[in-house]
Amino acid sequence: MSRATLTLPLMNQSHPPTASLREVESEDSPRLLELARAAGVFRPSEIQALEEVLEEYFCRRPARHHALACEAEGAVRAFIYYAPAAMTEGGWYLYWIITEPAWQGRGLGTLLVRHMERELQRQGARLLLIETSTLPRYAATRRFYTRLGYERAAVLPHFYAPDDHLVVFAKRCECHPGTAYDSGRLV
Numbered sequence: 129m130s131r132a133t134l135t136l137p138l139m140n141q142s143h144p145p146t147a148s149l150r151e152v153e154s155e156d157s158p159r160l161l162e163l164a165r166a167a168g169v170f171r172p173s174e175i176q177a178l179e180e181v182l183e184e185y186f187c188r189r190p191a192r193h194h195a196l197a198c199e200a201e202g203a204v205r206a207f208i209y210y211a212p213a214a215m216t217e218g219g220w221y222l223y224w225i226i227t228e229p230a231w232q233g234r235g236l237g238t239l240l241v242r243h244m245e246r247e248l249q250r251q252g253a254r255l256l257l258i259e260t261s262t263l264p265r266y267a268a269t270r271r272f273y274t275r276l277g278y279e280r281a282a283v284l285p286h287f288y289a290p291d292d293h294l295v296v297f298a299k300r301c302e303c304h305p306g307t308a309y310d311s312g313r314l315v
């Protein structure tokens with residue numbers, strides 16, 4: 129993979145740290161699960177699901193699944209996991225993205241999403257999808273996706289639980305002009 133670096137704007141420091149991206153390794157698993165627990169938004173069943181996803185990733189290496197870690201100041205501070213959307217032409221899902229709470233709002237999530245988008249654009253991706261919840265505790269997460277250009281494409285009421293709806297965010301890739309998404313807005 130190509131590496132990406134970013135100078136982070138830390139307040140009151142004359143030498144801001146840099147962040148770098150790399151593929152995750154099996155030794156990262158405990159740290160990634162720690163980040164998921166620290167995020168404070170996921171249910172135990174979702175943490176369990178992430179554990180199973182990582183086990184599967186390291187044991188079987190599913191084709192075209194990507195798990196990237198973002199390191200800063202000597203530790204993994206954020207990660208992203210994305211994979212093809214089954215039975216679609218050029219559809220991809222961003223399944224997981226998590227930043228350590230103390231590092232949130234400092235650009236790591238944006239760095240990871242932008243890197244994913246560049247890589248998928250190179251591979252001819254057509255549509256990027258993200259699923260999340262409508263619960264208030266995900267409000268900042270939804271703002272994050274909106275700020276990055278993802279639009280609410282669908283809502284499935286009471287999907288996760290009563291009053292916990294599924295919202296699908298979508299973004300078309302620039303490399304596919306002439307589609308229904310050509311205006312840059314979903315129709």
Ligand SMILES: CC(C)(COP(=O)(O)OP(=O)(O)OC[C@H]1O[C@@H](n2cnc3c(N)ncnc32)[C@H](O)[C@@H]1OP(=O)(O)O)[C@@H](O)C(=O)NCCC(=O)NCCS
Pocket residue numbers: 167169206223224225226227228231232233234235236237238239260266268269271272275
């Ligand atoms: C959503 C998330 C991955 C964003 O990562 P990040 O490293 O904070 O993202 P960035 O610093 O690049 O961007 C911050 C932007 O995201 C939003 N944001 C989301 N959570 C935020 C937080 N806790 N602090 C500050 N900004 C946050 C803001 O809109 C902010 O925009 P702004 O810079 O214009 O104010 C991160 O906040 C997180 O881990 N949230 C909890 C886990 C989660 O919900 N994951 C997604 C579901 S799998």
